Each structure stands twice: as structure tokens, then as C-alpha cells.
Amino acid sequence: MRVRSPLNGRWQQVPAGVRDYAAPEAARHSALAASVRSEFMRWGYAEVRTPPVEYLETIVRGAGAGIQDHLFKIVDTGGELLVLRPEMTVPIARLAATRLLPQTASPLRLSYVADVFRGQNEGRTQLRAFTQAGVELLGEGTLDADAEVIALAATCLRRAGVPDAVVHVGHLGFFDDLLAALPADTQDEIRARLYRKEFAGIEHAIPDPSLAGLLRLLPDLHGDDAVTRATPFATSARSLAALADLETLMARLRDYGLADIVRFDLSIIRDFSYYTGVVFEAYGAGSGYPLAGGGRYDTLLGRFGAECPATGFALGLDRVLSVLPTDGDVSIAVVLVADPSQRSDAIQIATDLRRRGVSVLILGAADDAPITAQRNSYQWVVRMTVDGIVLQDMRTETQRLVDRATLIAVLGTPSGDRVSEWTR
Amino acid sequence: MDPLTLAIPTGRLFADTCALLQRVGWLAAVPTERTLVLPASDGRRVLIAKPADILTYVEQGAADAGIVGKDMLLEQERDVYELVDLGFGSCRGVVALPEAQQERWRQPGTLLRIATKYPRLTARFFERERRPVEIVHLHGSVELAPRVGLADGIVDLVMTGQTLRDNLLAEVAEVFQSSARLVVNRVSLRTKAAVVQPLVEQTKRTATIRAPVTAAPTTRPTAEGDR
Numbered sequence: 129m130r131v132r133s134p135l136n137g138r139w140q141q142v143p144a145g146v147r148d149y150a151a152p153e154a155a156r157h158s159a160l161a162a163s164v165r166s167e168f169m170r171w172g173y174a175e176v177r178t179p180p181v182e183y184l185e186t187i188v189r190g191a192g193a194g195i196q197d198h199l200f201k202i203v204d205t206g207g208e209l210l211v212l213r214p215e216m217t218v219p220i221a222r223l224a225a226t227r228l229l230p231q232t233a234s235p236l237r238l239s240y241v242a243d244v245f246r247g248q249n250e251g252r253t254q255l256r257a258f259t260q261a262g263v264e265l266l267g268e269g270t271l272d273a274d275a276e277v278i279a280l281a282a283t284c285l286r287r288a289g290v291p292d293a294v295v296h297v298g299h300l301g302f303f304d305d306l307l308a309a310l311p312a313d314t315q316d317e318i319r320a321r322l323y324r325k326e327f328a329g330i331e332h333a334i335p336d337p338s339l340a341g342l343l344r345l346l347p348d349l350h351g352d353d354a355v356t357r358a359t360p361f362a363t364s365a366r367s368l369a370a371l372a373d374l375e376t377l378m379a380r381l382r383d384y385g386l387a388d389i390v391r392f393d394l395s396i397i398r399d400f401s402y403y404t405g406v407v408f409e410a411y412g413a414g415s416g417y418p419l420a421g422g423g424r425y426d427t428l429l430g431r432f433g434a435e436c437p438a439t440g441f442a443l444g445l446d447r448v449l450s451v452l453p454t455d456g457d458v459s460i461a462v463v464l465v466a467d468p469s470q471r472s473d474a475i476q477i478a479t480d481l482r483r484r485g486v487s488v489l490i491l492g493a494a495d496d497a498p499i500t501a502q503r504n505s506y507q508w509v510v511r512m513t514v515d516g517i518v519l520q521d522m523r524t525e526t527q528r529l530v531d532r533a534t535l536i537a538v539l540g541t542p543s544g545d546r547v548s549e550w551t552r
Numbered sequence: 553m554d555p556l557t558l559a560i561p562t563g564r565l566f567a568d569t570c571a572l573l574q575r576v577g578w579l580a581a582v583p584t585e586r587t588l589v590l591p592a593s594d595g596r597r598v599l600i601a602k603p604a605d606i607l608t609y610v611e612q613g614a615a616d617a618g619i620v621g622k623d624m625l626l627e628q629e630r631d632v633y634e635l636v637d638l639g640f641g642s643c644r645g646v647v648a649l650p651e652a653q654q655e656r657w658r659q660p661g662t663l664l665r666i667a668t669k670y671p672r673l674t675a676r677f678f679e680r681e682r683r684p685v686e687i688v689h690l691h692g693s694v695e696l697a698p699r700v701g702l703a704d705g706i707v708d709l710v711m712t713g714q715t716l717r718d719n720l721l722a723e724v725a726e727v728f729q730s731s732a733r734l735v736v737n738r739v740s741l742r743t744k745a746a747v748v749q750p751l752v753e754q755t756k757r758t759a760t761i762r763a764p765v766t767a768a769p770t771t772r773p774t775a776e777g778d779r
Contacts, residue, residue, distance in 0.1 A: 292743070294742075294743060296742055324629075324634075325631070325632065325633045325634060325738070326625075326634045327633060327634060327635050328634050328635060328636055328637040328733050328734075329637050347633055347635055347736075347741060347752075348745065348749055348752070350742055350745065351745065391742075393742065395741075395742075411739045411742060411743050413743070415613060415739065416610075416611065416612045416613015416614070416737050416738075416739050416740070417612075417613070417738075417739065418738070418739065
């Protein structure tokens with residue numbers, strides 16, 4: 129192979145905010161997706177697929193007009209405005225409200241792994257196309273449903289091996305109800321500042337001293353005692369109920385064995401406009417952005433004609449991958465080296481091993497097998513020689529002479545320590 | 553205790569920022585602006601970066617917190633928590649036209665070429681004012697542009713107004729007000745609360761007590777998110 133260089137041209141690059149995945153990154157990406165998919169399945173969530181393009185009208189109807197500046201837009205041949213989906217909750221709400229819910233009386237548990245697209249502001253280094261994995265639980269308005277979805281998100285992060293994973297759980301009802309007492313334009317002003325996370329001086333925009341005090345405290349309103357610290361500010365029935373809900377929810381999450389990774393957090397402000405109640409975000413060491421987020425959105429399906437309580441979450445696959453350790457990716461795979469005279473034996477062995485789930489790469493004797501094995505994280509090199517079969521373990525750098533039956537027995541039996549956690 | 557990394561800007565805010573960090577016991581002496589990273593007390597770190605880069609460090613979590621002018625927050629609209637108005641570094645962003653051409657501002661339909669370091673803030677301001685504008689994005693010495701015919705006027709920071717007068721320019725409208733702010737990464741705020749919160753409290757106490765700045769121009773709430 130010859131690569132001519134250097135030639136300049138736009139064709140050498142991809143557009144800003146999108147990227148290629150080569151080996152082994154692509155394999156890690158799919159393995160994580162597979163692990164998350166199987167976890168969703170174990171919790172009874174059925175996978176759905178929706179088209180990558182939707183009408184602009186659908187997305188704006190679901191996510192609000194503010195989303196328009198952050199979309200990839202396409203003009204269809206008929207002049208219709210289409211967009212690449214910026215997330216999956218709205219497309220699934222559309223699908224469920226128009227097709228799935230009318231045919232079922234019981235709650236729907238849906239899941240997805242899908243690429244989503246955002247037109248980010250220039251100068252930001254965030255990806256504009258990335259993969260989200262998530263679930264939506266439709267038709268259950270209970271705290272048990274909130275707990276189930278949070279527990280599933282936490283379990284996915286834990287299984288993936290995210291270092292120092294924590295899930296912060298808050299409730300929009302607490303703050304919303306206190307804001308509702310203010311004049312409409314003050315509310316808008318405060319909400320706009322909260323969305324921008326602009327807390328400096330925010331208390332001056334509010335006449336009510338108690339609420340101003342709460343706003344000063346809000347960015348720090350997380351941790352074990354957050355509900356206790358918030359209680360003096362909860363003056364309405366709905367805000368008190370929200371705090372009580374959080375306590376109940378936390379007790380339920382303890383039942384799931386998650387006491388050590390969930391925390392109260394009344395400062396969570398989710399960016400999409402459809403959230404109505406319990407909200408949460410997950411963080412891990414090594415990422416300045418949340419790894420997952422979600423919550424209750426009881427009014428979204430109503431915008432598509434089906435009044436139905438709902439909750440869900442989305443996990444950023446690329447963000448999770450970026451914080452996972454890259455070592456320990458060695459796969460049960462074999463580089464089989466054979467000169468032309470042993471090619472037919474080699475093919476038979478390879479077929480036998482592949483049937484047992486082992487990856488096998490056949491090389492000619494001239495190729496440099498150890499380098500190929502290392503580059504592809506293959507653990508074993510097998511050489512067909514005139515003296516017999518030499519089995520080399522790249523991890524321990526040892527080799528021994530084996531017969532064919534032993535070879536199949538050693539390589540064809542999956543053993544726990546050779547399989548990384550998420551591929552199981 | 554988790555180590556905390558604070559990004560501070562070179563330039564206009566540097567001296568006051570260092571004085572603040574000395575008052576709160578982070579730094580013993582004033583570093584030179586050319587230092588990139590320096591250790592502070594209790595295993596903490598201070599990064600020194602260009603003012604326009606501070607928010608990138610903090611948004612991505614390369615720094616847990618930062619000190620930055622409100623002008624940069626308004627221009628860049630990054631996803632960070634703006635927690636404390638530190639009180640120093642007060643200045644205003646204004647539209648200025650040559651003294652001889654002030655009457656052009658009184659004709660709102662006139663298309664103006666405006667040179668600025670703040671293209672997005674400028675675009676938003678002219679949109680709000682319903683005035684046509686053509687923006688020339690420069691990275692410094694903006695006041696030069698009208699003198700050499702590159703632009704009709706400028707949008708730039710003014711402190712005393714001396715630079716405007718020196719260049720025969722005069723203010724015709726205020727675009728924004730600015731002062732130094734403490735900003736924090738949204739994850740560090742939560743996962744490093746034990747070290748972030750003391751910094752927030754200290755800087756709040758140390759910040760000059762002063763009247764609130766009038767509300768800055770409101771932008772649309774962002775709909776961007778993680779779902």
C-alpha cells in the first residue's frame with residue numbers, strides 16, 4: 129500500500145464537530161452500546177428506531193422554539209423544512225402518541241441507541257453528531273417509575289465502569305412553584321438567568337427576600353442535607369410535596385442498592401423545556417460535562433395529542449467512553465500464521481474457532497504476526513510449523529507447542545478474566 | 553481533598569485578580585503574567601490564560617473554576633455557572649463613532665460597518681435596536697479601524713474614555729456593562745463542592761460591596777442540552 133502525501137484539500141478533513149472512529153475506538157463504542165442495550169433489555173425496555181430526519185415542526189412542537197438555533201436543517205425537495213434529530217425523546221413521544229399508545233393500555237417501556245445531531249455554536253469543541261442511549265417509560269406517573277429509570281441509568285454507568293460515577297437527583301416542582309408566585313415578567317427574567325446559569329446578582333432581580341435568599345443558596349443546594357436546607361424556603365403545598373417526593377425517591381433508590389452513588393441536588397436545571405418534575409444528571413471523574421441526564425416530562429406527549437405521564441433519560445455514549453480506562457481491552461482473538469502448504473489446515477482450525485466465538489485473523493508466514501496482534505489487541509498468535517502448532521500468549525510473552533485438540537480447548541473455552549466487563 | 557484548578561486571565565483583570573487571590577490566601581506573591589501554571593496553597597493550581605480562552609478551560613472542565621470578564625460571558629454564551637460578581641474590572645461596552653460623524657447614529661436606517669472584538673454581542677445589540685450593521689471582527693486595537701477607513705465605528709470596552717478621545721471617537725450608545733466574575737464548571741460545582749464552595753464564599757466576602765449592575769442584555773434561554 130502506498131499513501132501519497134502531502135496533498136492539500138478539504139477532502140482530507142471532516143466538518144467541524146464530527147469525527148471518525150477507527151479501531152480500537154469503534155470497537156469500544158459498539159461494545160459499550162451493546163452492553164447498554166442488553167441492560168435495557170434486562171429491565172424490559174424494547175428498542176425502537178426512528179428516522180434520523182423529522183419535520184422541523186415536530187421538533188419545535190416538542191422541545192420549544194428555543195431549540196431552533198441548535199438544529200441541522202435540511203430543505204426537502206418539496207420545500208418542507210426537515211431537521212436531523214437533536215435528541216430522541218421528542219421523536220419517541222411523537223411515535224408513541226401517534227402509533228403505540230392508542231393500541232395499548234399498559235405502560236410502555238422503550239429504549240434506543242441512536243446518533244443525534246446538534247448545530248453547536250462556533251468556537252465550541254463539543255461534537256455536533258454523537259450517540260445517545262436511553263429509555264422512555266411512558267404511562268407511569270409514580271415515583272416508582274422515576275426510581276426505576278434513575279436506577280437503570282446508574283446501573284448502566286456502573287457496569288460500564290465509569291470512575292467515581294454519581295447521580296444527582298432534583299425536582300423542578302420545588303423551585304417552579306415558588307417562582308409561580310412572582311409577576312410573569314419577573315418569572316421570565318429569573319428563568320432566563322437560570323437557563324444561562326447566571327447567578328451573580330440574580331437576587332437583585334427579585335423583590336421577595338426569602339426567594340432571593342434561596343436563589344443565592346441554589347448553586348450549593350446539593351448533598352445529603354440539601355432537602356433539610358431547602359425546607360425553610362418551601363412555603364407552598366407543591367414545593368413541600370416536591371421535597372417529600374425526593375425523600376421517598378431516595379429511599380426507593382436505596383432499595384436498588386444505589387445509596388452510595390445517588391445524591392440530592394435541587395440546583396439541577398435541565399436545558400430542555402419539557403421537564404416537569406424529578407430531574408437528574410450523572411457525572412464521573414474526567415468529564416466536565418454530565419454523562420447522562422433525564423427526568424419526568426408529563427406534558428410532552430400531550431403536545432402530540434396523548435395526555436400521558438412519562439419519564440426517561442439519555443446517556444452520552446461518547447462522553448462515557450471518554451472517561452473509561454482504555455486498558456484491559458484484550459479480546460479473545462487469534463492471529464493464525466500459515467505458509468501456503470498449511471493454508472487448508474489453518475482454514476479448518478479458524479472455522480472451528482470462529483464457530484466457538486473466537487475472532488481469528490489468518491496471515492501468511494511473511495507477515496509480522498506479533499505486531500499485527502499488538503496493534504489489534506489480539507491476545508494469541510498461533511504458528512503452524514512443520515514441528516506442530518506453536519501457541520504464543522502476547523500478554524505473558526510465553527509460547528508452547530500444542531496439538532490441535534489442546535489449541536481448540538484452550539482458545540475455544542471462554543474464561544471470565546479474558547472478557548472485559550462490558551462485553552459479557 | 554480534591555485539587556482545584558482555577559483559570560485566571562492575563563491583561564486588564566490580571567492585577568486585581570492576583571490581589572484577590574492574595575487576600576483569600578491562595579497566592580503568597582504576585583506571579584508574572586508569563587507563567588502558565590503555578591501551584592497555590594493546599595495543592596490547588598492556578599492557570600494563567602488569555603481572557604478569551606478562560607471560558608473554554610472552565611466549560612470543558614480543564615479548569616474547575618475561572619475568573620473572567622462579563623464581556624466574555626456575554627460574547628461566548630458558554631455553559632458555565634456564573635456565581636460571583638467580583639466587583640473589580642468595571643467597564644462598559646459602547647458603540648463609538650468618529651466625533652465628526654455623530655449624526656449618523658440619529659438615522660437608524662443607515663448601514664454601519666462596525667469593528668469589534670465582540671461580533672456576537674454587537675450583532676445581538678444591533679438586531680435588538682433594529683439597525684442594519686456589517687461587523688468587522690478584529691482581535692485588538694479596534695479604535696484604529698475608523699481612522700483607516702476599515703469601519704465607520706467600533707463597539708469596544710471603555711473605562712475612562714481616554715482612548716476614545718485620543719482617537720477622536722465619541723460614544724453614541726451603551727451595549728453592555730462588565731466586571732469580573734467567578735465562574736465554575738457545572739460538574740465541578742457538584743463533584744468538588746467541598747473545595748469549590750469555600751472559594752465561592754471567600755470571593756463573595758472579599759468582593760467589593762457595591763450597587764448591583766443593571767441587568768445585562770437578555771439573550772434567549774438556550775435550548776441546548778444533554779438529551
